[in-house]
Amino acid sequence: MDRRKIEENFFKGMMVLSTLIVIASLLVVLIVLLFKGMPALNLSMLTQTPRGGYYLGKEGGILNAIVGSLYLACGATVIAFAISLPTALYLNEYAKRSKLTSFTRQSLDILWSVPSIIYGVFGYTIMIYLGMRASLLGGIIALTLLELPIMIRAMDEIIMTTPPKLKEASYALGATKLETTLNVIARQALPGILMAIMLALGRAIGDAASVLFTAGYTDNIPRSLFDPAASLPLAVFFQLGTPFPEVQQRAYASGAILLVIVLLLSIASRLLTKRAMKYVIR
Amino acid sequence: MFKPYLRIEKLNVYYDGHRALKDITVDIPEKRITAIIGPSGCGKSTLLKSLNRLIDLTEGVRVSGRVVVDGTNIFDNEVDVTNIRKRMGFISQTPNPLPMSIYENIAYGPRIHRAKDGKELDRRVERCLQAAGLWNEVKNRLKEPASKLSVGQQQRLCLARALAVEPEVLLCDEPTSALDPISARHIEGQLVNLKKDYTIVFVTHILRQARRLADYVVFLYLGELVEHGSAEGVFTGPTELKTQAYLKGEIS
Amino acid sequence: MNTRRLKDLVASKIMFSAAILSSLIVLITALALFYRSMPILKTQSLSDLLLSSSWHPWRGEFGFYPFIMGTLWVTALAMVLSIPISLLTSIYLAEYAPSKVRGIMKPMMDLLAGIPSVVYGLWGVLVVVPLIREYVAPLAGVISTGYTVLAGGIVLAIMVFPIIISVSEEVIRAVPRETREASMALGATKWQTVKHVVIRSSLPGIIAAIILGFGRAFGETMAVLMVVGNVPKAPSSLYDPAYPLPALIANNYGEMMSIPLYDSALLLAALILLLTVLLFSVAAEIILVRIKRRYSLG
Numbered sequence: 073m074d075r076r077k078i079e080e081n082f083f084k085g086m087m088v089l090s091t092l093i094v095i096a097s098l099l100v101v102l103i104v105l106l107f108k109g110m111p112a113l114n115l116s117m118l119t120q121t122p123r124g125g126y127y128l129g130k131e132g133g134i135l136n137a138i139v140g141s142l143y144l145a146c147g148a149t150v151i152a153f154a155i156s157l158p159t160a161l162y163l164n165e166y167a168k169r170s171k172l173t174s175f176t177r178q179s180l181d182i183l184w185s186v187p188s189i190i191y192g193v194f195g196y197t198i199m200i201y202l203g204m205r206a207s208l209l210g211g212i213i214a215l216t217l218l219e220l221p222i223m224i225r226a227m228d229e230i231i232m233t234t235p236p237k238l239k240e241a242s243y244a245l246g247a248t249k250l251e252t253t254l255n256v257i258a259r260q261a262l263p264g265i266l267m268a269i270m271l272a273l274g275r276a277i278g279d280a281a282s283v284l285f286t287a288g289y290t291d292n293i294p295r296s297l298f299d300p301a302a303s304l305p306l307a308v309f310f311q312l313g314t315p316f317p318e319v320q321q322r323a324y325a326s327g328a329i330l331l332v333i334v335l336l337l338s339i340a341s342r343l344l345t346k347r348a349m350k351y352v353i354r
Numbered sequence: 355m356f357k358p359y360l361r362i363e364k365l366n367v368y369y370d371g372h373r374a375l376k377d378i379t380v381d382i383p384e385k386r387i388t389a390i391i392g393p394s395g396c397g398k399s400t401l402l403k404s405l406n407r408l409i410d411l412t413e414g415v416r417v418s419g420r421v422v423v424d425g426t427n428i429f430d431n432e433v434d435v436t437n438i439r440k441r442m443g444f445i446s447q448t449p450n451p452l453p454m455s456i457y458e459n460i461a462y463g464p465r466i467h468r469a470k471d472g473k474e475l476d477r478r479v480e481r482c483l484q485a486a487g488l489w490n491e492v493k494n495r496l497k498e499p500a501s502k503l504s505v506g507q508q509q510r511l512c513l514a515r516a517l518a519v520e521p522e523v524l525l526c527d528e529p530t531s532a533l534d535p536i537s538a539r540h541i542e543g544q545l546v547n548l549k550k551d552y553t554i555v556f557v558t559h560i561l562r563q564a565r566r567l568a569d570y571v572v573f574l575y576l577g578e579l580v581e582h583g584s585a586e587g588v589f590t591g592p593t594e595l596k597t598q599a600y601l602k603g604e605i606s
Numbered sequence: 607m608n609t610r611r612l613k614d615l616v617a618s619k620i621m622f623s624a625a626i627l628s629s630l631i632v633l634i635t636a637l638a639l640f641y642r643s644m645p646i647l648k649t650q651s652l653s654d655l656l657l658s659s660s661w662h663p664w665r666g667e668f669g670f671y672p673f674i675m676g677t678l679w680v681t682a683l684a685m686v687l688s689i690p691i692s693l694l695t696s697i698y699l700a701e702y703a704p705s706k707v708r709g710i711m712k713p714m715m716d717l718l719a720g721i722p723s724v725v726y727g728l729w730g731v732l733v734v735v736p737l738i739r740e741y742v743a744p745l746a747g748v749i750s751t752g753y754t755v756l757a758g759g760i761v762l763a764i765m766v767f768p769i770i771i772s773v774s775e776e777v778i779r780a781v782p783r784e785t786r787e788a789s790m791a792l793g794a795t796k797w798q799t800v801k802h803v804v805i806r807s808s809l810p811g812i813i814a815a816i817i818l819g820f821g822r823a824f825g826e827t828m829a830v831l832m833v834v835g836n837v838p839k840a841p842s843s844l845y846d847p848a849y850p851l852p853a854l855i856a857n858n859y860g861e862m863m864s865i866p867l868y869d870s871a872l873l874l875a876a877l878i879l880l881l882t883v884l885l886f887s888v889a890a891e892i893i894l895v896r897i898k899r900r901y902s903l904g
Binding site: 076077079080083084085086088089090091093094095097100101103105108113154155159161162163166169172175176178179180181182183184185186187188189190191192195196197198200217220221226248249250251253271274275277278279280281284285305306307308309314323324327330331334335336337338342 | 642801880884886887
Binding site for chain 2: 163168188235237238239240241242243244245246247251256259260350351352353354
């Protein structure tokens with residue numbers, strides 16, 4: 073009896089310790105980055121693009137990267153959404169349980185695990201083939217590929233949980249499949265759909281490997297789809313790699329900005345989803 | 355006395371090869387309450403759902419026979435099924451409000467059938483909620499989510515929603531079985547009121563309910579139509595042995 | 607045909623195309639990479655490429671061995687660090703933790719999973735690398751810059767936590783109450799029930815979670831690149847630098863076109879990466895499908 077208790081307590085202790093390690097890692101990451109990043113953070117960082125000598129420690133900011141990331145991520149999210157929602161709705165409401173639907177779902181699950189650098193490489197290959205240069209458009213395409221599996225899978229999972237009785241109610245009133253899908257199923261799944269969008273958006277803003285080859289980097293804010301675009305993750309990376317401590321400080325600040333953006337997105341996602349739950353049938 | 359409204363002719367329904375309804379032939383009278391009774395699993399819901407082709411939604415279903423309304427067989431290929439469903443209101447066993455506000459639940463049906471928003475629609479929503487006996491309880495909170503209503507209120511909401519598309523027939527699949535006795539009585543009262551304007555067909559496994567409400571009775575046993583006729587006739591003097599046994603409670 | 611039915615029909619065709627498009631992306635990517643790797647595969651055999659240690663692109667020598675080993679070392683270390691901690695945490699969360707703790711953990715896991723990899727890399731450079739250089743390595747009697755396999759392993763382990771924890775926790779909680787009750791009714795303690803019954807039932811799912819985590823660790827690029835040293839030599843200790851495949855690709859894309867066959871070699875590296883991750887993904891998928899089937903029948 074005693075031995076059982078000892079073993080139980082030992083493992084309980086180990087489990088709590090592990091949980092604490094996990095929580096601690098999160099906190100250490102957040103705290104270090106915010107602490108290190110704050111000193112170098114000032115208004116000009118956020119509102120100016122790099123001036124001459126920025127990379128040597130002089131004036132400027134990373135507005136180019138902030139705006140670039142926004143353009144890239146939002147562009148990709150819009151396109152990915154336009155493809156993802158129809159796909160998820162199709163898989164659940166229009167297609168029968170067939171080899172095609174399971175194949176599609178499996179492919180998407182596989183895609184979900186594909187490292188983002190593959191998307192960058194693939195995008196780059198296509199771009200060379202088409203004679204395109206590193207640009208906003210290239211980055212958007214690579215990011216769209218990255219976001220698609222995340223969005224579709226998340227939307228698919230939530231749409232799958234639509235109670236059949238809701239659909240029955242709509243059909244019984246004489247609605248067509250499209251009307252039922254758009255008015256009832258999509259409404260019921262709205263919180264999940266919003267969450268899917270935010271999730272994919274967050275991933276896209278933070279990804280470096282896929283935009284490394286495809287979006288390029290520049291000190292300017294892109295003015296057309298064919299201009300290269302800077303991005304926050306790459307801003308962190310490049311600034312960190314310089315020998316100047318002032319610029320390295322800026323890397324920390326850029327990292328902190330990126331972190332804060334991701335955190336804000338997470339909070340916004342939670343809030344939006346809660347509001348969207350208003351009409352959902354439990 | 356009973357003017358036929360819906361004619362069911364040799365209706366057979368197969369689920370994945372299994373024959374759930376066998377050669378059902380019966381006329382449903384107009385503007386009366388018809389009760390479909392019988393033990394559980396005998397095809398009552400299947401029959402009901404055939405009348406508005408809701409069984410089309412189930413996989414592996416095959417139907418043969420005809421259901422004729424106004425001279426048209428609803429199972430004809432040319433027929434627009436959404437139009438059929440508009441003419442047949444349907445209320446299911448467990449209330450199924452749509453994920454919208456109370457107002458939007460009722461407005462949903464008319465809107466998909468091309469009704470325009472505005473005073474006209476507001477009036478229609480009010481009329482239907484009144485007919486379902488729910489208006490007074492919700493008139494000040496039409497914008498609230500329908501999911502916040504109690505189960506009894508939700509079922510009345512579903513009734514109002516079904517009425518909103520201005521059907522000719524009301525099909526009710528055990529409409530009170532999920533409700534408490536008070537709400538159940540409420541619904542029953544509404545149905546009795548409505549029969550002057552609508553043909554009502556309801557499925558029930560509660561004999562006493564059938565006795566209370568029905569003008570016409572259809573008795574199904576194991577997918578077969580055993581007996582049908584006026585409620586008075588069937589309840590006081592059933593001609594078939596199985597009917598007698600069921601009414602006495604020997605089979606259930 | 608009236609407008610409503612027409613709209614219905616058109617919409618279903620559009621959705622169908624979207625679905626087909628989505629499902630073909632993997633195939634197209636793999637094919638494109640394969641096609642572009644062909645040139646180098648024509649000049650050297652696959653086994654030469656994979657086993658040779660000499661990486662001198664300007665001499666036309668493309669031995670992938672150091673990079674494959676680098677990837678394996680870092681990934682293996684990350685898994686060794688991450689698996690025990692993640693599993694213990696998931697068991698705790700699924701079986702023992704009060705609901706308040708579970709409530710806090712879910713957003714925390716989401717946060718951990720959402721932090722971009724450059725940010726992890728930055729943190730690694732700020733915290734882990736100096737830690738190893740100043741404290742850990744001297745303790746082990748080694749001189750090191752800190753940019754080591756160990757650094758990569760630690761950072762990766764943290765990145766993998768949320769994946770293993772969230773999937774494992776779900777699988778463990780999915781074990782039916784009746785199973786646990788059966789064990790407790792026989793007089794077993796909670797821990798015995800967990801150890802002998804619950805974990806055994808959820809083992810396939812846990813393995814799937816681990817495989818998914820492995821796949822993520824294998825393909826992770828930026829964070830590892832920033833802390834691992836990027837020296838093209840197969841590591842022989844935890845304190846050696848390494849050069850994993852994704853880092854190889856990321857670092858050299860700029861020179862790809864200038865040296866003959868370089869681009870083809872890098873794309874081959876990408877193909878190897880893709881195929882490995884694919885393999886792991888499919889394996890995890892098969893296991894998870896089998897579990898879902900088992901529990902929906904039972």
